[in-house]
Amino acid sequence: MNVKIKLSKALRPMLLGGLLLAGASHAEVRSLDRIVAIVDNDVIMYSQLQNRLREVQQTIASRGAALPPGDVLEQQVLERLIVENLQLQIGERSGIRIADEELAQAMISIAQRNNLTLEQFRAALQRDGLSFEDAREQVRREMIISRVRQRRVAERIQVTDQEINNFLASDLGQMQLSEEFRLANILIPLPDGATPQAVQAAAQQATELYRQLQQGADFAQLAMTRSAGDTALEGGEIGWRKAGQLPPPFDRLVSQLSIGQVTEPVRTPSGFNLVKLLDKRGGSSLVRDEVQVRHILLKPSEIRSAEETQRLAERLYQRLQNGEDFATLAKSFSEDPGSALNGGSLGWVDPNSLVAEFREVMSQTASNELSRPFQSPFGWHVLQVEGRRATDSSEAYRRQQAENALRNRKFDLELQAWLRQIRDEAYVETKI
Known part of the structure; x- marks a missing residue:
């Protein structure tokens, strides 16, 4: 397994025990359960x-x-x-x-x-x-x-080069690199093909919520009780977004808010939305420190204990110290399929993309030097730093950021529509 962190975006930073999902299926059935x-x-x-x-x-x-x-x-x-x-x-x-x-x-x-x-x-x-x-x-x-x-949802979303070019040439594209917003949302839903009466009722409900918020009502409390959004039980908080990641007209409206302010109700395909600006921060640097590194990974298994794995790592370290070729040993012994065939090379990597144990040892290892064997959640490693550089990846970074922003903008809309679709198409019978 590659040592780069590849965690799900759904794993939000959590208060202990607070945001862990409870068993949604296949939970233990206790006596007197129903x-x-x-x-x-x-x-x-x-x-x-x-x-x-x-x-x-x-x-x-x-x-x-x-x-x-x-x-x-x-x-x-x-x-x-x-x-x-x-x-x-x-x-x-x-x-x-x-x-x-x-x-x-x-x-x-x-x-x-x-x-x-x-x-x-x-x-x-x-x-x-x-x-x-x-x-x-x-x-x-x-x-x-x-x-x-x-x-x-995500794999259906396509972003073209022309869309990226248009985005980077726009005012929002410039803003995307400079400011980021932490937002919360209240959604008053509307079904597909809603009648004029249903639209009017939802609009009145959203207007009443906006009035309450202007008079000092707690946004998180209203979100928990009134919102149909996916994050209602987290007080409506949807996390950090850049303006370019938001669907129109929120991309423009949020940029005009001061921290603590709420947009007036806005009609979208999902219903009427009220968005609150919780915080904002500046953009990130386009210059990144990168390290060229290679490693050998050994993993304990049913036929090799943790102690035997550590001893094998020590023996390989001694062989490397004695002048044996790193790439040859990596191809023969490393159990990281993503790098073993390349002689253990991970290429040029951003240290922040690596697990903490690997990153710490790598930072303490000089260029062209070997580390002593060390342990990470993946197993035992020996690494060699081959070089360091500061990379100005402005253009590539800008294009990647633009693509990510456009994907996220489309994803938020597609996700809500898809969740509504699978809910509408499912057989659900409640017994409360």
Whole structure:
């Protein structure tokens, strides 16, 4: 496995225990449990709903916000479980699996984002009433959902060179490199082919919410109780976006907001939206430090223990010290399929794209020098730094940023439409 981090975007930075998904399917059925929803070929159990409710309540309490009415919160949580369940069923039918190694790295990354070691993370989950094993399965499900979305939504999105050129030539293209916004959203939904009466009712509801917000109502609280958006239970927060990543007219409107302000209701294909600017920050540098590095990776297995793997890494290190060719040994011994055939070479890499253990050893190794054997979540490594450089990748970076922005803009719209479609087409029977 390549040492570059490739985590799902669905794994958001989390308060401990707060945003981990509760079991959306295949949860243990306890005694006196009962079905609360039939979802196509699966069911949602009362215990699943209660577990998720407790976690959502913990998340809301950790933010110091008031809880929505119990029936409103229960309906929001159940609806989210239904949509998650549908995506998990699609993932199962599509054969999507998360390897144990990849899942282990995801758990380490979540712990690091909370400034914890894995053991500290395990203890913190325990204090919050969550087992580490349950948390692993929750993360596995979120990763599956992310991959389902990539296959069903992201892969259908096409961005042409002409679109990139037009974007870079636009005012928004210039702004995309300079400012980024942290946003929250409230969505008042409209079905496809909504009647004029339904449109008017939704518009009145959105206008009333806007009036309440102008009078000081809490945006997160209203999002949790009134929004139909995918992030309603996180107070509507959708994370950081550049203006160019937002669908019109939000790309223009958000740029005109001050922190804390909310847009007036805006009609989109999904319904009426109110967007709040939570924070903003400047653009990032186009000059990047890169390292040319190669490595040999050895992984413990059923036929080779961790201790035997470490001893083999030490022997290979001695052979390299004695002058044997790095590329030849990498092709013979390395268990990183992404680099072994290239003599262990990872090419020129951004250190920030590597796992922490690899990045730290690499930073302490001089050019043209070998590292001593060291351990990462993937196994035991020996690396050699072949060179360092500062790369001004302005043009390539600008084009990549533009493509990403256009993809994200299209993805947000496509995702909401796709989620609505699979929900509308599914057989769902609730029993609350």
